[in-house]
Amino acid sequence: SPILFWFRRDLRLSDHPGLSKVASTGRPVIPVFICDPSVDGLGAAPKWRLGEALRVFSEALEAKGSRLILRRGNALPILRGLAEETGAGAVHWSRLYDPDARERDEAVKSDLKGDGIEAVSHAGHLLFEPWTVETKQGGYYKVYTPFWRAVKDRDPGTASSAPSELAAPKHWPDSDRLGDWDMGAAMDRGAAVVAKHARVGEQKAQQRLGTFISNIIEGYDASRDLPGEDGTSRLSENLTYGEIGIRACWEAAQRAREDGKDGAETFLGELVWRDFAYHLLYHTPRLVSGNWREEWDAFPWNEDERSAEVKAWKQGRTGMPFVDAAMREMFVTGTMHNRGRMIVASYLTKHLMCHWKIGMKWFEDCLIDWDIANNSMGWQWAAGSGPDATPYFRVFNPETQIEKFDRDGAYRRAFIAEGQEDPPETALDYFEAIPRRWTMSPADEYPEEPIVGAKEGREAALKAYKERDF
Ligand code: FAD
Numbered sequence: 187s188p189i190l191f192w193f194r195r196d197l198r199l200s201d202h203p204g205l206s207k208v209a210s211t212g213r214p215v216i217p218v219f220i221c222d223p224s225v226d227g228l229g230a231a232p233k234w235r236l237g238e239a240l241r242v243f244s245e246a247l248e249a250k251g252s253r254l255i256l257r258r259g260n261a262l263p264i265l266r267g268l269a270e271e272t273g274a275g276a277v278h279w280s281r282l283y284d285p286d287a288r289e290r291d292e293a294v295k296s297d298l299k300g301d302g303i304e305a306v307s308h309a310g311h312l313l314f315e316p317w318t319v320e321t322k323q324g325g326y327y328k329v330y331t332p333f334w335r336a337v338k339d340r341d342p343g344t345a346s347s348a349p350s351e352l353a354a355p356k357h358w359p360d361s362d363r364l365g366d367w368d369m370g371a372a373m374d375r376g377a378a379v380v381a382k383h384a385r386v387g388e389q390k391a392q393q394r395l396g397t398f399i400s401n402i403i404e405g406y407d408a409s410r411d412l413p414g415e416d417g418t419s420r421l422s423e424n425l426t427y428g429e430i431g432i433r434a435c436w437e438a439a440q441r442a443r444e445d446g447k448d449g450a451e452t453f454l455g456e457l458v459w460r461d462f463a464y465h466l467l468y469h470t471p472r473l474v475s476g477n478w479r480e481e482w483d484a485f486p487w488n489e490d491e492r493s494a495e496v497k498a499w500k501q502g503r504t505g506m507p508f509v510d511a512a513m514r515e516m517f518v519t520g521t522m523h524n525r526g527r528m529i530v531a532s533y534l535t536k537h538l539m540c541h542w543k544i545g546m547k548w549f550e551d552c553l554i555d556w557d558i559a560n561n562s563m564g565w566q567w568a569a570g571s572g573p574d575a576t577p578y579f580r581v582f583n584p585e586t587q588i589e590k591f592d593r594d595g596a597y598r599r600a601f602i603a604e605g606q607e608d609p610p611e612t613a614l615d616y617f618e619a620i621p622r623r624w625t626m627s628p629a630d631e632y633p634e635e636p637i638v639g640a641k642e643g644r645e646a647a648l649k650a651y652k653e654r655d656f
Pocket residue numbers: 410418419420421422423425426456457458459460461463522523524525527528531549553555556557558560561562564565568
């Protein structure tokens with residue numbers, strides 16, 4: 187009988203342990219994607235980008251003589267209905283690790299089994315399953331460096347190649363039309379601008395990995411910190427929808443390391459940061475919902491999302507050029523350089539003393555590489571409420587950061603048009619990319635003074651921490 191493969195964040199054919207497994211049985215495979223409440227509830231940019239991913243993945247399946255069946259509703263009744271309709275005796279999927287997905291998947295698994303349908307979950311999203319990495323005492327890791335040491339020489343397994351064919355069922359079940367789902371509906375801003383930068387689908391992701399390994403990884407140790415350069419892999423948007431497998435990235439970087447390429451080890455370390463974020467999320471699900479260090483509940487965060495400070499931060503008009511360039515980069519490209527993410531998060535949570543959840547939610551709406559584990563870990567790390575040894579006094583200075591990481595001004599010029607005689611397309615595109623309700627133009631004056639200065643913000647934050655004994 188056919189096997190239903192329920193795709194979620196694994197929209198690829200190669201380095202796909204679950205798909206390899208079902209393809210190897212020779213039984214017909216029916217690929218399914220369900221627009222359930224978790225998909226409907228996505229932020230505007232991730233939802234739009236997922237729609238693009240589904241379009242390209244459907245085409246890739248068609249090239250294999252297969253199809254992606256699209257259905258809308260709650261997963262369990264849809265899978266049950268499809269099993270009944272097609273005579274499928276099994277449902278397979280790749281595991282996810284956030285609390286909502288785990289709860290849903292556990293319920294789906296036990297109910298399907300109760301119906302006599304085989305339900306099988308596979309690894310694939312991570313290098314190492316979160317429960318397989320343990321401290322000597324048998325606990326989970328709360329600090330990155332020992333986690334890295336524990337896994338760096340472990341073998342995550344070999345990346346499989348794409349199945350040569352996926353056997354089709356005798357009859358295909360009906361499918362919704364992707365266009366009818368209108369995945370870009372909430373994108374109240376210029377999706378066309380972001381589309382110029384997005385790299386959608388498995389093939390493009392693999393090409394980018396190739397380019398990164400051949401031309402960029404060698405200098406990655408230095409270039410990864412320079413947001414004005416093309417110095418990182420930019421694979422996060424593909425990793426988040428599973429358009430490229432993490433094992434394939436790991437293998438390519440291991441080969442680069444064996445070839446003596448300098449930045450390879452650092453890059454492997456970044457891939458492990460992603461696993462670490464999932465390890466934390468799995469073992470402490472509150473990472474997404476509340477202060478990881480509970481003593482931070484007592485901190486008097488500014489929680490007013492509508493305040494003038496938050497608005498200026500979101501709009502990239504704080505008057506602090508590094509912060510503004512980064513916030514605008516996010517509108518224009520749908521992603522933000524890691525250096526930018528650290529600086530804007532530090533400025534919001536420390537200089538403006540706003541709750542990290544405000545920033546986390548905004549990123550969730552704006553990033554095409556939004557990743558639940560990386561985003562929540564990143565915000566809590568920056569705010570100081572998270573795990574890993576982040577002393578509260580690590581307040582990034584957005585002015586001295588410029589000296590170190592954007593000395594030639596390439597990043598600021600790329601995204602801030604005001605004051606430039608002949609601004610580049612990316613800087614002008616910002617005005618196309620912002621929400622339609624914001625009325626701003628390149629002719630506006632750039633704020634003369636920052637809303638909160640580097641020194642004054644730092645002092646106020648440190649004073650607040652000291653008063654409360656943080
Ligand atoms: P590269 O430097 O090429 O690294 C390769 C891969 O390693 C990345 O694609 C990513 O999967 C992983 N990685 C790199 N740095 C980190 C990190 N610090 N934490 C976890 N994994 C990492 N990353 C996301 O993928 N989605 C998010 O929503 C996200 N939100 C963030 C929010 C904040 C406040 C901060 C500080 C960081 C966030 N990050 C997020 C982590 C990091 O900024 C991005 O992964 C990185 O900038 C992506 O660019 P790249 O693919 O070129 O990275």
